[in-house]
Amino acid sequence: MRAFLLSLTVLFAISIHGQDVTISVDTLSQNTYMLTGRGGNIGIYVGNNHVFMVDDQFAPLSNKIRAAISTLTxxxxSYLVNTHMHGDHTGGNINFNTENTTLVAHDNVRKKLKEKGLTNVKANKMSQSDYEKSLPEITYSEGMTFYDGDETVMALHVHNAHTDGDTMIYFVTENVLHMGDTYFSGRYPYIDLNNGGSVKGYIAAHKKALMVIDNETRIIPGHGRPSNKKELESYTQMLEDIQNIVQNEIDAGKTMDQVKNNSALLSKYDTTHGNGYINPEKMRETVYKSLTGN
Structure with missing residues (x-):
């Protein structure tokens, strides 16, 4: 039965931005699921009396996401946590923020969404009511803990990793960790330097996750397929190696353009991890900028 649960996939199709989008549901444990569509992966925990949701992708997908959830429960x-401020993880806030659902996030997520929302209201791109519904209603600086019967849900802030407002969500009894965009499974990560991200903070976030989980933990990455501790360990080692390679180039006096244009520099990882949103050239540039503070 458990093998069946772990392999269950439910599909829902929708057209967004001119392309068909499929919402897939992967069962990770007895009560925890990963929803994949367009944007960041969604985490769903079905508790005793309510659902705990992590991220909500883009607004046009909200009805299909609800339809997928309705097949589960x-x-x-009751609670919707944003792992960070990017629109592919928070775009559905307006639609999911109801009398029954409370939005939760790190302090900096509300701050960034507030700044963006006020700009959109001023430009007549967003109504005042939608702006208010887009904002997290409960925030924290370092973390929060939720309790649901025997389940403990830990919201863990990690500093200056993907952004300056990242949260990882750990469902302790279910043994499932949602890492948000502090983990891009099977591809180079997007480290948002303009919003407080850094390569050192990104690696530190991975090491914090590895301290929390065990060999049986299922990991929900921000993007990519479900993962595990062994894969996260390998990914962390790769990032540390990349950091050291680029730092050696910096110490040798190489300029950003020299590092950015050196296609041989990270070639041993480019084939396996360089085919996503962040290509090899962008990865070299990001790491250089992060390490030099440019």
């Missing part, structure tokens, strides 16, 4: 969504 008819319980209401």
């Amino acid at each position: 008819d319980k209401p969504i």
Whole structure:
């Protein structure tokens, strides 16, 4: 039965931005699921009386996401946590923020969404009511803990990793960790330097995750397929190696353009991890900028 649960995939199709989008549901444990569509992966925990949701992708997908959740449970969504501020993880906030659902995030997520929202309201791109519904209603500086019967849900802030407001969500009893965009499984990560991200903070976030989980933990990455501790360990070693390679180039006096244009520099990882949103050239540039503070 458990093998069946772990392999279950439910598909829902929708057209967004001119392309068909499929919402898939992967069962990771007895009560925890990963939803994949367009944007960041969504985490769903079905508790005793309510649903705990992590991220919500883009607004046009909200109805299909609800339809996918309805195949799992008819319980209401009580809490929705944003792992960070990017629109592919928070775009559905307006649609999911109801009387039954409370939005939760790190302090800096509310700050960034507030700044963006006020700009959109001023430009008549967003109504005042939608702006208010887009904002997290409960925030924290370092973390929060939620309790649901025997389940403990830990929201863990990690500093200056993907952004300056990242949260990892650990479902302790279910043994499932949602890492948000502090982990891009099977591809180079997007480290948002303009919003407080850094390569050193990104690696530190991975090491914090590795201290929390065990060999049986299922990991929900921000993007990519479900992962595990062994894969995260290998990914962390890769990032540390990349950091050291680029730092050696910096110490040798190489300029950013020299590092950015050196296609041989990270070639041993480019084939396996350089085919996503962040290509090899962008990865070299990002790491250089992060390490030099440029």
